[in-house]
Amino acid sequence: MLTIGKLSDAAGVKVPTIRYYEEIGLLPEAERSAGNQRLYGQKAQERLTFIRHARELGFPLDAIRDLLSLSDRPDQSCAAADAIASAQLAAVEARIARLVALKAELERMLVQCAGGVIADCRVIEVLGDHAKCHADHAHAGHLIEVAG
Amino acid sequence: MLTIGKLSDAAGVKVPTIRYYEEIGLLPEAERSAGNQRLYGQKAQERLTFIRHARELGFPLDAIRDLLSLSDRPDQSCAAADAIASAQLAAVEARIARLVALKAELERMLVQCAGGVIADCRVIEVLGDHAKCHADHAHAGHLIEVAG
DNA sequence: CCTTGCACCTCTAGTTACTAGAGAGATTAC
DNA sequence: GTAATCTCTCTAGTAACTAGAGGTGCAAGG
Incomplete structure (x- = not known):
């Protein structure tokens, strides 16, 4: 179990940003230690890394929210994920132009x-x-x- | 003298945005009619048009504030204006990359x-x-x- | 055992450049 | 005269955080 600072280092996302992601529901509420400090396991780290990579590719948080809920259902068609990524590509191309x-x-x-x-x-x-x-x-x- | 709506049409900037520019000091406080409505003359329209064009070129409002104060002193060297535009160009190039x-x-x-x-x-x-x-x-x- | 010091907690407010809406008064058109 | 449209102020919301205040947890050194 990692404290928020270790998770921050591991995932490359700043501490206040992690708390912010929890606040807006991108990350589930963290477990707490006896002293009320957040504790994170492997899953949280993977989820946070996913978020960081998507942010690096310029996906807005709302799109990331959708992508995360898609990745929770691995047996569904990936058409929806594709559509989100395509939209992002189109947005990037428009901005470049x-x-x-x-x-x-x-x-x-x-x-x-x-x-x-x-x-x-x-x-x-x-x-x-x-x-x-x-x-x-x-x-x-x-x-x-x-x-x- | 134009009311805010006419100015909005003339300059291509929305009414609430004009009020916002006044609030943050980009535009001087407008004259008022007897009924407390804002009235604008030629100068205000030119200034607002200047702001809109600069915004269209992606200049942030702070840079525009600087450009406006430069344009008020037409006998000075234009090195400063050049520097602002160059910085903007560099920022645009970085974003493109x-x-x-x-x-x-x-x-x-x-x-x-x-x-x-x-x-x-x-x-x-x-x-x-x-x-x-x-x-x-x-x-x-x-x-x-x-x-x- | 105690203290020092860093990491953590919550909460509020600030950033950029606006946009949206409420509720009320002013002007204009017919 | 009255209905429609504009305008007024004020507050709050947007995206995605960042910064700071004021207080607690915890691990290590002396």
Whole structure:
């Protein structure tokens, strides 16, 4: 039985994050020692490692919740797991496309900036008047989702 | 003078978002009508448009705050604006690199999934045991920042 | 046996950039 | 005049944690 700190080291997930996962029901409530400290066995460690890997692949916690409940029923078809992973792939591809467009525009802005004075700065100018950029994504309707 | 709804349409930023920008000091406090409704002039519209374009390029609000204060001093060197845009470009490039790696791994997972039963599903398997993937990014230390 | 010090406990609040909703007042259109 | 639409403030919620306060458990050294 591992304490939360050992589990944290073993799975590569920070201690408060583990408690958070328990709070939102991604991990079952841990057993407790006589002194009320959490204790974890092999299963919890595997589950947590699964979660970490899925997070590294960018799956949102809700998708991970679904994947976990799928993995609890090994005799079912894996079509559902496939669908979740495909959706994630599509989301990643969409984000890449978006970011590549942003990159191009940022580069254009920077190349055009003569390094002079604010009044002549293309960076500021382009931001102030989008007509001055090539914006194929102009007036997209909603703002960016490239957070991070 | 525009009411908040007209400004919203003109600048392509939602009404609650405009109020939010005022609250956090990105926009100055608006003038008010006799009935306490916000009124905006040309300057506010330009400033808001600037903010929207910068957001579309993925700049975080803090960076935008800096860019706005730069644009208020048109006689200064534009090195600072350049630096902010360069940092943004670097951030975008880093995110692209990260996402491309994720995409490759997701594709590998999906290709290997025979479409059978959970017990044999590569998706679940790879997530449960990362040794089974090619992970050059394994044990990156911190979890993903690809939110969205 | 006692103390030092680290690990653990709970709880609250903060992060980013908004979005949603309640309940009430202002304006505009007919 | 009244109905519809806008606007107002305020609170709370989103994703996925992170940080901090204030208090307890436990193992090892002296």
